[in-house]
Amino acid sequence: MKTLFQSFSPYLTGVAATTVVFSFSSCKKENKVPPRYNIVYIMTDDHTGQMMSCYDTRYIETPNLDRIARDGVRFTNSFVANSLSGPSRACMLTGKHSHANGFTDNTTCVFDGSQQTLPKLLQTAGYQTAIVGKWHLESMPTGFDYWEILPGQGDYYNPDFITMNNDTVREKGYLTNIITDKSIDWLEKGRDKEQPFCLFIHHKAIHRDWLPELKYLTLYEDKEFSMPDNFYDDYEGRRPAAAQTMSIAKDMDIIYDTKMYREGMKSRLKKAYGRKIKRLTPEDRVAYDAVYDSITDVFFRENPQGKELVEWKYQRFMRDYAKVVKSLDDNVGRVLDYLEKAGLLDNTLVVYTSDQGFYMGEHGWFDKRFMYEESMRTPLVMRLPKGFQKRGDITELVQNIDYAPTFLELAGVEIPDDIQGISLMPLLRGEHPQDWRSSLYYHFYEYPAEHMVKRHYGVRTERYKLIHFYDDIDQWELYDLQTDPTEMNNLFDKPGYESIIEKLKQELVGLQTLYGDSIEYRLRDKKL
Structure with missing residues (x-):
């Protein structure tokens, strides 16, 4: 199999030019049929390594996410090719950079579902494919035997789902729980258990507006989060950094982002916030308001201003973000527990990652987009099937265009020449290829x-x-x-x-x- 890298080797000054040939480690006899490994790919939105305790212990604990790393591998140099939700998903699905897959941004693009994608290639090899949750690519999914997706960004409370019948159905409950319920239900009842599968579990969490599960409304309210050393960055010598509008001080909305709502208050996103919480049932709204109204009362009584207000907004952001992570971590644990109970763990690659990183106050920001470390870098941990002995850290430079060729090779599918990523399988087998890439493009x-x-x-x-x-x-x-x-x-x-x-x-x-x-x-x- 010739890779794209070999085709352009005259241009490479440190870029890898490698050919990967996969042999299943569990095959002791030539005539033995190799195992058909399953794949469970769990992806969140805007989760960052600073808020995942196997990467960073300063802020919160994520025991179930850490289980994947503890029982498998943790990539310490994992990055995206375009730090934005839709484009990042398109890179993952195609194994190609944004310009090559045609989905460069969220505002002008519609994903071309007729193009070659990872799920389509897996289908040709007899895999069942399914996706549940956030899609965010404007067109409808193709290449999946089963799908239920969120319209647009989706809602945390009593969310809508678009079904394969093109119906929009409202579900009752908290979105992170519902996505997990639907995913486990497909694993248990919806698939042919004689065939291998690839399931994409795509969460809205932990995307902005950080609306917590009701049982965690008061979690972290007594915690003071430390501030990054460069929180008060003045952007000297960096004009683009100064020109952004994602500053906690200037751009974080007092209603939409911190949930401080009073009649008569003005906010660009006031109506959007109102639509979000109106989805709650009357009973749940009472519980929600009891918490945030009390915080609002304190806020208006103390009336923080200037630097004090900025740091108050940071604490509110951190607390609500952490609450949403808690539910996400719980649900990752549910998936792991199901796979173990169903006897699927030994034959399944479990992947956890995010569509990009996020700023948790670094440079004074929230959001992503920049090529700077906090948004280009993304967590990536994998629990490996039985027969793969690699454990611990993998330090090589990897990127989200690498997921497609990795899953294809694991499935025994030939990797098309036009895929731009590199299979991570040698790294998962514990190898350290001397010609591995030494640079990444963004x-x-x-x-x-x-x-x-x-x-x-x-x-x-x-x-x-x-x-x-x-x-x-x-x-x-x-x-x-x-x-x-x-x-x-x-x-x-x-x-x-x-x-x-x-x-x-x-x-x-x-x-x-x-x-x-x-x-x-x-x-x-x-x-x-």
Whole structure:
């Protein structure tokens, strides 16, 4: 099998050019039929490693997510190709960067469901495929034997689902629980148990507006979360960072995001918040209001202003985000428990990840989009089937375009030449390929749009990151991640880095050529 990387090897200065041949470790005889491994892929929205205790113990505990890492592997250098929900999902489904799969942003794109995708390729090999939960790609799912998806972003309380009959059905309860219920129900009753399966469990959690499950409304209310050291970043030397509108201080909505509601208050998102909580039953609304009305009373009595208000908003954000993670962690535990009880764990790859990372106050922000570490980096843990001995950390650079070829190889399916990701199977077998990739490519397109993050592309190596912001701006940024892991010091115009910049630009051009991302913005870029 020839990979895309081999086709462009003249352009590679450190990019991997590797061919992977998979042999099942459990096959001791040549005539023995290899196992048909199942795949359970659990993906959340906007979950970040800072809020997952197998990565970071500062804030909360996530015991069930940690179970996956403890019993399998934890990727410590896992990244996305475009830190935005729809585009990230399209990258996962196709194994291709955004420009190649056609879904570059959430505002102008509709996913082309006729194209080659991971579930379609698995179907051709006899796999049953199913997806439950968030889709967020505008078109209807294709390549799935069963699907129930959320319209748009979906709702936490008493949510609607679109069914395969094109009906929209309202379900009663909390969304994270319902998605898990539907997923387990399909595993138990909806599939042919004689055939292998790939189930995509796609949660809305932990996406903004962070509405908690009712039983966790008061959880973390007595906890003071520590603030990141760069919370009060002044963005010196980083004009694009200063131009965003995702600041906790300036842009976090007092009603929609912190739930402080009083009649007469003005808010851009007041009506949107009202629609969200009106989905609660009258009885549940009483319980909800009892908690947040009391917090609102204290807020208006104390009337924080200035820096005190900013830090109060941060605490509210952190508490509600953490509450939503708690329900998510519970439900991951339910899936693991079911697989164990049903005797499926030994023959199933269980994957947990998020569609991107998120800022938990770093640089003073919430949200994602930037190529900076907190949003480009994403958690990734896997519980491996029986016969895979690898445990602990995997440190190689991996990206969400790698999931499709990994699952295909695990299923014994030939990986098409046009897939741009690399199968992670050698890493799961405990190997450390010498020719593994040494750089990653990133491209963000959605501007002007929500949060106003400028368009940019760049390259990340183990130590350095080079970013070019383009379109209505022309700025380069260089970071030494070894000496400046929080990316506060732009080195691009500092003397002494000329040779490093030149090498990184060559690597960037090599990646753009490799992936075919040679669109018109490059023609306008006189510096490349």
